[in-house]
Amino acid sequence: MTDCDFLVVGHGIAGATLAYVLRERGHRVLVYDPGQHNSASNVAAGLMNPVAGKRFALTWRAAELLPFATAFYRELGQRYGQAFFTETPIFKLFSSLEEQNAILARSADHPWEGFMAGLATADPDLAGVHAPFGGAWLRGGGHVAVRQLLAALAAEGTRDGWLRRETFDWTRLATATTGAVYAGQVRARHVVCCEGAVAAHNPYFSWLPLTPNKGEVLDVTCAGLSTAQVLNRGAYVVPVEAERFRVGATYRWPPFTEGPTAVGREELAARLAVLTDLPFAVVDQQAGVRPAVRDRRPLVGPHPTVPCLSFCGGYGSKGVMLAPRLASLLADCLEGHGEMWPDASLQRYNALQPANVI
Known part of the structure; x- marks a missing residue:
């Protein structure tokens, strides 16, 4: 029988960051992941953008999420000797003169905090770029080499034995108040589902609006x-x-x-x-x-009726920016000395849970 403190199911950006945080805090962690090369995390460009969408809206909790994620990926880069994170300006092009005027009018109220580096009202003459109406220069963002980061972590996990390249079978999980046993072979104090979009079919979490x-x-x-x-x-x-x-x-x-x-x-x-x-x-x-959620907010936290289970996901297209901070918050919760943000907690959907969850 293999004993661990936390069994993490999934090694995309959500599961990998959570497993890393828990290991750094001294916990025994075991991760199951089938190793799909075309997972959402492996395909992603890893962009961290403080201002998103046609409305130039400030990304949810950007002031806290971006600096935390930047520091996290730089720490990983130093540990593994690779430059996973590249901080770079983002030039958000205006599509019309009307859009340019609208953004200029909004800028007087400083809705983008410190992330706006400047506004160009004419083509900034970037090599090869067609920007006749100018655009907005954003700072504080960048991009992460997600595939390389996950590969570095997975290589360590394979070498040290905490990563198993297997598909996790939830029907073979036996849960109790004090923990869970998987396939009669692994005993864990707590199990965390980080399966991404596949979690929509998870028998314990299929009721979530994923x-x-x-x-x-x-x-x-x-x-x-x-x-x-x-x-x-x-x-x-x-x-x-x-x-x-x-x-x-x-x-x-x-x-x-x-x-x-x-x-x-x-x-x-x-x-x-x-x-x-x-x-x-x-x-x-x-x-x-x-894995997308109807209100475009993540789903993180404990299962409402199965004490030894938690969920971490629903990150949509913002996973690289969300994962580090939410992993830290969830680790605090699992250690019994923190609470999840209400607007990120899966508890906001507890009413959807059916009465006969296995």
Whole structure:
């Protein structure tokens, strides 16, 4: 029998950050993950953007989430000798003169706290970028090499024995007030579900309002396009290396087909063509399925009726920014000396739980 304090199911960005935080606090952690190369976390460009959407709205809790995430990924980079996080300005292009005027009017009230670095009312003359109406310069964000980060953690987990590349079977979990036993082989004080969109079919958590949302991304080469910033207008363009960029992302609600599609490729190529007049070539296309929630807030915290279970997910397209802080908060809760933010707690949906949860 293997004994552990916490059994974490899933090693995407949510599960990996939680497992790391718990291990750093001295807990015995065991992680189960099947190792899917096309998981939402592995496909993601890892963008951390303080101002999102067509309305230029400040991202939820950005003032706390962004600095925490930045420090977290830099710490991981130092530990593993890799530069996982790249801090870079984000240039959010205006789509019209009307949008430019609207944002200029709103800027007088400083709605973006300290994340707005400046406003350009004319084309800033970035190499290869078509921005006739100017745009907004954002600071404090950047992007994370998520696939490389998860690979580094997984390599350590495989070497040290805390990561098992297996699909977790929830029907083989026996729960009790004091803990749980899995498959008659693993005994854990607490089990945390971090399965991403797959959790919509979890017998303990299927009542949560979690909806799969498919996203596709392109990797393109484009000689001459500026790599000094992330571009954002209808799509993000994240510099990956010299002359190579990741362009994303599409949003598809069910029903959707699995894997990359010609429609997704055409949509993203068209969005990129709005941002640059330079020729580009698509060298790769990937698709993943995000775990989305109806109110666009994460779902984190203990199961309402099974004391040894918790949930950590529902991050949607903001997982890289959300994961570090929420992992720390959940770890506090699991240790018995903290509370989850009410607007992130799954308790706001407790009324949806059926009476016959296994």
